[in-house]
Amino acid sequence: MRSRIRIIADILRILGDSDVGLKVSELVRKSNVPYVRLTDILDELIKKGMIKQMDSEEGQIYIITEKGIKFLKEYEKFSKFAESFGIEV
Amino acid sequence: MEIIAISNSISIVSVAIISATSLYGYFKIESKTLLFQGIAFILVAVGLVSSFFTPYTGYYFEGIGFLIFGLEHIKTIKEEIAPLIIIPYVAGGTIAIFFALYAGIETLLFYQRTKRGVNLIVGTGLILVAISILLQMTPQFSSAGYVIQALGYLVMLSSLVR
Numbered sequence: 079m080r081s082r083i084r085i086i087a088d089i090l091r092i093l094g095d096s097d098v099g100l101k102v103s104e105l106v107r108k109s110n111v112p113y114v115r116l117t118d119i120l121d122e123l124i125k126k127g128m129i130k131q132m133d134s135e136e137g138q139i140y141i142i143t144e145k146g147i148k149f150l151k152e153y154e155k156f157s158k159f160a161e162s163f164g165i166e167v
Numbered sequence: 168m169e170i171i172a173i174s175n176s177i178s179i180v181s182v183a184i185i186s187a188t189s190l191y192g193y194f195k196i197e198s199k200t201l202l203f204q205g206i207a208f209i210l211v212a213v214g215l216v217s218s219f220f221t222p223y224t225g226y227y228f229e230g231i232g233f234l235i236f237g238l239e240h241i242k243t244i245k246e247e248i249a250p251l252i253i254i255p256y257v258a259g260g261t262i263a264i265f266f267a268l269y270a271g272i273e274t275l276l277f278y279q280r281t282k283r284g285v286n287l288i289v290g291t292g293l294i295l296v297a298i299s300i301l302l303q304m305t306p307q308f309s310s311a312g313y314v315i316q317a318l319g320y321l322v323m324l325s326s327l328v329r
Contacts, residue, residue, distance in 0.1 A: 156192035162285035162326045164274030166243040167198040
């Protein structure tokens with residue numbers, strides 16, 4: 079089972095890979111996180127300034143921010159550190 | 168006696184760095200796993216420091232530290248592992264040996280999955296620490312135990328150098 083922090087990192091990674099941002103339905107499909115849980119996490123990430131919600135022609139989309147990119151880099155670094163001790167963050 | 172003090176000091180510094188890195192990681196990404204790893208290694212460090220003043224009582228701290236570390240392994244990895252049987256000699260030390268060995272073997276099993284050299288390094292370091300605690304409890308090999316302990320923590324610490 080993925081931890082919450084791992085799900086957050088996966089969501090940020092998916093958003094980071096997208097040039098134009100993603101709709102919530104695309105995020106549900108790509109992250110494999112149920113809608114209710116995903117929207118809860120997205121709200122948290124918006125509050126923390128790691129992602130932002132924007133209006134587009136296709137509806138509301140989510141985009142990763144600089145803070146989100148920075149967090150993702152820190153996550154990758156400490157995830158590798160924990161894994162080198164045989165545990166997962 | 169001097170070699171014990173030097174070796175123990177090297178171990179304390181190595182463990183303190185591992186602990187500080189874990190706690191720094193917790194503050195950066197709010198991972199509870201890193202928090203518990205940091206606390207676990209703080210307790211190991213406390214155990215090592217207290218062994219300067221009261222021999223053997225430090226094992227209880229190390230035992231609790233490795234218990235927390237071992238539980239994190241059980242919680243996050245869940246590899247299948249053969250039961251480990253260790254004859255109790257000194258209760259605290261036995262707990263420390265058990266969980267250091269458990270975490271070490273599991274880290275080596277984890278290496279089979281990830282094929283990352285760092286897992287091999289840390290797994291070896293943990294097993295060296297487990298062996299060192301056993302040697303420290305054996306009067307004839309006590310000094311060697313402290314040297315191997317320092318070596319074990321240095322091996323673990325070397326995983327940070329990339």
